[in-house]
Amino acid sequence: MESIDKWFQREVIQWRTGAAIAWSVITLPIISIVYLFLTSFQLFHPLQWTTDFVSSLFSLTFLSNIVLIMLVNAGFYVYSKNTYTVIPTMSITRFSQLPQLCKGSVMMYAALCWGCGLILGWVCTCILGDRYTSLSKQCAADSELYCINEYHLFVVLYGGFTGKMYIVYHYINQNNVLHFPTLQQAKFFQVRGRMPRTAWSALGHVIFQIKFFYIFYYLFGNIPRDAIAETLSLKFERESRLDSLFGLLFDVALLWQTILVGLFIQFSWCYGALLYKVYNTQYYEFPVSTMFDNFKNKCLVDSLSCTNLPLLQALGFMDLDLLAKHSYTRRKELFSLSQPGGHPHNWNKILAVCLAVIQEMNDTVQEVNWKILANAPVRQPHAEKTASNGTSDGLKHRSSTTDGTSKPATSAVKDKIVNGLKKRSLLTFFTGEVPDNTHKNLFASAFIQIWAVDALSSLVVASFHEDSFGVVQMSLRDIITVILNLQENIDKHFKLTGGVSRRVTKDVNNNDVPLKYLLQSSLKSSIYSIINTFGKHLLDIGLPMETEKKLHHFLDYRE
16 A cells, blocks of 8 residues: 555645746746846936837747746756755754755755856846847957957856855755745735745845855956857957956946846746745645545544655644644544444544654753753852862962973963964854754754644643543543643753743744744643633643642643
8 A cells, every 4th residue: 555655745745846836937937027127227218228128028039038048947946846845954053054065965956056047147148138148249340350258258157156156045044944834825825925025035145145256256257267268269358347346346237237137046946946835835634534445544643643754744733733723523523433442543543643742852852951951060169169279279380380391281272272263253153053053953843843732732622512522531631741741841941041931923924933932832822721721620630740730830820
């Protein structure tokens, strides 16, 4: 029988990815037309601007360029689908991020981005026309000699540079991570709502990277230029504006067209990534149970247990959360008993998976807390400190009477050098820890636990009126215990790491809010939801003494 991950990839992910790529390619002509409109910009000659735009729009050259753009980007989108992930891996320091970019798959993707960037840069020079069209041009109107066109070379090389820098944006800036929407909306409204942010982000990235390309071209641009000129037997113009720093920086037209080329490439790729994310994070409804043999291993509980395909597991927990909050019919099916036998198989299986993922996070956070406590410095008594200071003073005095090559003196010099280097701002920037990345790695998959906690609490609350057989109340002791234990360990972790709790609105679709705060908010709100439903009757279900003590804090509203 086919496994659920292979079935889901074939029946769901391939269709969603295909639709995302198709729409990305279909909308490329619109993006290209906007690009053409901006490239022909003439502020003081609006009539000439409109005439040039319309004549270029219906030209055969522009139409053929659009076809080439669609083909190049289609191949890029197809290859890029393998680079997306659900659970990111973040390096602790910026220096340790370099090995992430040196993997074989990333290097292949970098080569693809560079090549596609060069091709798109060349296509943009064809659209621009005028002085950007060809790599070579006549040195003079009446001359048979041909010179290299440095404006064309500059734009094409910048296209490749933009493709190369896209790797940094894609991997280091976590553009390849799928974020699941909190509010379920139609795909059109999701794309429309996130489009301005995508465009603004692409523009910011282009402005950030263009200064590095200008510096690079001024210092090393002569290397590819001279190599191409020598290979193609091209001459150099005596007055080349890009040979001097003044000509390069103050050519406003070149700067404007370069920014537009970078924005065109960056936005078209980011737009494709946006569509991929929207399509593949769309809600999918799994059957709670089924009578058909072909789908017996493709139910909701199977998706929750599938660790081979994190996207499938995430969609399963999203479906469970929505089921628990909004679907009365599916909740009744979940609370039902099997016939014959009268066993709550559906509930028992889903409960076991939810408790397992919550307990896994609990064990991980608890282990990290123990390590922090074990590595914490221990304060010595004052008398011990005085004695040790006296001893060290005596050692210092004796070492000063010996030669300067003693071992303690050498170690002190080494430590001083190392500490001095660490204080250098540039070195600290690369070797110091990236703020909050340690927590982000610890809570990278916390959205699974958030959905599991929310779903269990919603099902417990709904069971008060809907659970005719009391199958949920029989598990209430285990649910409350595991949620309270995780809540306690999360709070303890915040205190040990100096993290400050903040209020988080769970109904706001904000991917910038760290998952650790969302998890903490989810735990507390879930506990209070259960307490507001069952009240002090929870003390009668036989909770362990420690768990009961924790529960009293919530019953008294002291948390």
